[in-house]
Amino acid sequence: MSQHHLEIISINGQASIQDLGRLNAQHLGFSASGAADEFAFLSANKLISEPLMANDISLEQSRCAAIEITLGQISFEAKSACTIAITGADCQAKINHVAIKPWQRFHLQAGDILDLAMPKAGLHSYLAVFGGFTCEPTQQPWLGSYAQTINEMALGFMGEKLTVGSKLFFTPQAKILTEPSENKVDKLLASNTPTALPALFYSQKELTIRMIPSSLFLAMGHKQQQKFLNTEYSVLPDSNRMGYRLSVTHLQKPAATEPLLSRQLRSHCLLSMPVTYGMVQFPENEQPIVLMKERQTMGGYPVLGTIIQTDLFRLSQMRPGEKINFRLIPSEQALQQLTAFYKRFSL
Amino acid sequence: MKNASQSTEILEVHNTEIAIEVVAENALLLSWQAKISLSQHNEIIAFQKIITQQLNALIVESVASYHCLMVYFNLQLTTSAQLIDKIRALAKHQQNNLQNQVKSRDNKPVIKELSQQNDDCINIPVYYDTEQQWDLADVAQRCNMSVDEVIKQHSAQTYHGYALGFTPGFCYLASLPTALHLPRKSSPRLKVPQGAVAIAEQQSAIYPIESPGGWHIIGQTPLPMFSSINGEFNATINVGQNVKFYAITQAEFIALKQGINS
Numbered sequence: 001m002s003q004h005h006l007e008i009i010s011i012n013g014q015a016s017i018q019d020l021g022r023l024n025a026q027h028l029g030f031s032a033s034g035a036a037d038e039f040a041f042l043s044a045n046k047l048i049s050e051p052l053m054a055n056d057i058s059l060e061q062s063r064c065a066a067i068e069i070t071l072g073q074i075s076f077e078a079k080s081a082c083t084i085a086i087t088g089a090d091c092q093a094k095i096n097h098v099a100i101k102p103w104q105r106f107h108l109q110a111g112d113i114l115d116l117a118m119p120k121a122g123l124h125s126y127l128a129v130f131g132g133f134t135c136e137p138t139q140q141p142w143l144g145s146y147a148q149t150i151n152e153m154a155l156g157f158m159g160e161k162l163t164v165g166s167k168l169f170f171t172p173q174a175k176i177l178t179e180p181s182e183n184k185v186d187k188l189l190a191s192n193t194p195t196a197l198p199a200l201f202y203s204q205k206e207l208t209i210r211m212i213p214s215s216l217f218l219a220m221g222h223k224q225q226q227k228f229l230n231t232e233y234s235v236l237p238d239s240n241r242m243g244y245r246l247s248v249t250h251l252q253k254p255a256a257t258e259p260l261l262s263r264q265l266r267s268h269c270l271l272s273m274p275v276t277y278g279m280v281q282f283p284e285n286e287q288p289i290v291l292m293k294e295r296q297t298m299g300g301y302p303v304l305g306t307i308i309q310t311d312l313f314r315l316s317q318m319r320p321g322e323k324i325n326f327r328l329i330p331s332e333q334a335l336q337q338l339t340a341f342y343k344r345f346s347l
Numbered sequence: 348m349k350n351a352s353q354s355t356e357i358l359e360v361h362n363t364e365i366a367i368e369v370v371a372e373n374a375l376l377l378s379w380q381a382k383i384s385l386s387q388h389n390e391i392i393a394f395q396k397i398i399t400q401q402l403n404a405l406i407v408e409s410v411a412s413y414h415c416l417m418v419y420f421n422l423q424l425t426t427s428a429q430l431i432d433k434i435r436a437l438a439k440h441q442q443n444n445l446q447n448q449v450k451s452r453d454n455k456p457v458i459k460e461l462s463q464q465n466d467d468c469i470n471i472p473v474y475y476d477t478e479q480q481w482d483l484a485d486v487a488q489r490c491n492m493s494v495d496e497v498i499k500q501h502s503a504q505t506y507h508g509y510a511l512g513f514t515p516g517f518c519y520l521a522s523l524p525t526a527l528h529l530p531r532k533s534s535p536r537l538k539v540p541q542g543a544v545a546i547a548e549q550q551s552a553i554y555p556i557e558s559p560g561g562w563h564i565i566g567q568t569p570l571p572m573f574s575s576i577n578g579e580f581n582a583t584i585n586v587g588q589n590v591k592f593y594a595i596t597q598a599e600f601i602a603l604k605q606g607i608n609s
Contacts, residue, residue: 023407023408023419024407024408024419025408025515025580026408026410026417026419026512027408027409027410027411027511027586028511028515028516028580028582029511029512029513029514029515029516029517029582030515030580140578142578143578143580151514151558152514152515152556154556154557154558155515155556155573157575157580212369212370212371214368214370215355215366215368268381269381270381271381271382271383271412271413271414272412272413272510272512272519273376273378273412273413273414273415273417274376274410274411274412274415274416274417274510274512275417276370276371276374276417276419277371278371279370279371296512296513296514297410297511297512297513298412298510298512298513298519303370306370306371306374308372309371309372331369331371331372331427332426332428334371334372335372335422335426335427337372338372338373338422339422339423342422342423347423
């Protein structure tokens with residue numbers, strides 16, 4: 001197998017290998033895991049596969065594992081030539097100390113150094129490579145995915161936690177890609193115009209996340225529903241890949257009032273049940289928790305509804321302190337949104 | 348609950364009502380009554396089998412728990428509305444079967460048949476331990492009984508696997524004898540050891556790997572909670588299986604542990 005790899009030469013944030021996750025191992029207790037922001041993840045792979053035209057390769061590439069980098073601050077040395085793309089939070093990436101623009105494809109030669117700084121906005125950046133990354137040269141996907149889940153690393157099925165010295169292997173690429181092309185850094189610097197796509201996808205200010213209401217939410221009184229929907233929440237610092245914790249923005253916090261979720265309704269929700277991506281848990285303190293990619297498979301809190309997936313990709317890039325509010329969406333519309341989203345990536 | 352009917356449909360299987368709700372773009376949640384009941388759980392598992400067998404091409408995954416079944420589907424192949432129609436048809440078919448059986452067999456409950464399918468019982472050796480400063484002594488004190496009585500009660504019961512989750516291979520077992528019911532610890536331990544046998548509320552479970560956890564640890568098993576061969580993961584205890592615990596000595600624990608490791 002291939003010994004072609006990139007090596008991590010410094011790391012000060014968090015990084016892990018991610019793809020579209022292992023949705024079909026939840027009955028065993030495995031987190032579905034996967035890329036926090038599928039828009040950025042799929043864009044990175046699309047940037048690599050787009051010029052190939054060959055449909056088979058581009059379709060395969062969309063499922064290839066990339067490196068999810070949280071809050072940048074990581075450097076790589078290319079030990080072999082490769083084609084990469086960087087998307088997501090803008091980490092002011094540099095190749096051999098020359099600034100490059102994000103949401104572009106680049107060709108690295110052996111010995112090239114890639115530096116990512118702390119992004120000014122957003123959280124997760126994606127580094128994709130032609131053929132996808134693995135932790136070991138002969139690594140097979142575990143239950144259909146290479147995604148790493150922090151809580152499950154101890155099982156030993158998902159490779160090693162990424163750190164200084166970690167080697168990230170990839171298959172040597174097709175000849176068409178290694179030939180010098182217009183993708184050389186120097187040329188790109190002149191012609192680079194960031195694609196309009198990310199600017200359209202991400203919210204610039206406050207994010208409105210759309211929620212499919214649960215039967216529990218619909219059983220709440222109209223007044224309580226409206227109050228929830230009119231509340232401005234902000235992201236709490238202990239949010240992570242497992243869940244986003246939200247709190248009522250401080251200024252609005254009213255003096256102790258009636259709870260939004262009555263004791264009576266809450267009493268129906270005591271047993272643990274399967275939970276899915278985007279579910280909004282509502283613990284006793286009434287600070288919502290939105291379940292993200294690395295959620296566990298079971299949950300014991302009442303659930304007010306489920307955030308639609310395209311909004312979860314946006315939410316995953318929000319930082320502590322940033323503002324969020326909720327809006328309802330019928331499940332049919334949510335399905336249309338997601339189907340349209342995947343169509344853009346030919347999935 | 349008038350509004351709720353807009354998003355929730357009610358089906359009937361085995362003479363019980365099931366609420367079916369679209370909870371995500373790619374997931375349906377089927378809910379039975381919110382209770383821990385062996386017969387109800389057997390119905391859930393039986394219905395899960397029917398759905399996954401009959402709708403195999405459309406369904407990506409299904410996860411069962413005490414009173415729910417989450418069904419994940421492939422949104423490129425079906426919509427939630429189409430899938431609900433298919434599940435409704437399966438439920439109707441089941442219900443008809445049941446009524447025919449009832450007519451022909453003098454009311455012999457179908458539930459009995461269902462529970463016979465898992466008469467196998469997994470026996471778990473446990474070193475119930477007070478020396479390591481886990482929670483056995485504390486549990487005995489809080490339940491107002493001797494340590495020996497805790498061990499006796501915990502190991503006398505036959506448990507049923509209701510759900511897998513939390514971490515891979517962690518199986519929620521119920522029901523614990525009432526005298527041992529305790530709420531979860533007020534603050535969870537950061538490190539619960541691999542193989543820890545623990546209790547909380549009506550449940551008992553074994554921690555498959557070292558992880559944080561808020562349950563009361565009363566012992567430890569040398570038995571691994573999962574195995575993997577050729578990229579397949581097998582939980583030692585699966586949903587729907589029966590489990591019993593039996594006490595072993597420290598020497599037996601060490602010997603078994605060494606036997607497993609070698």
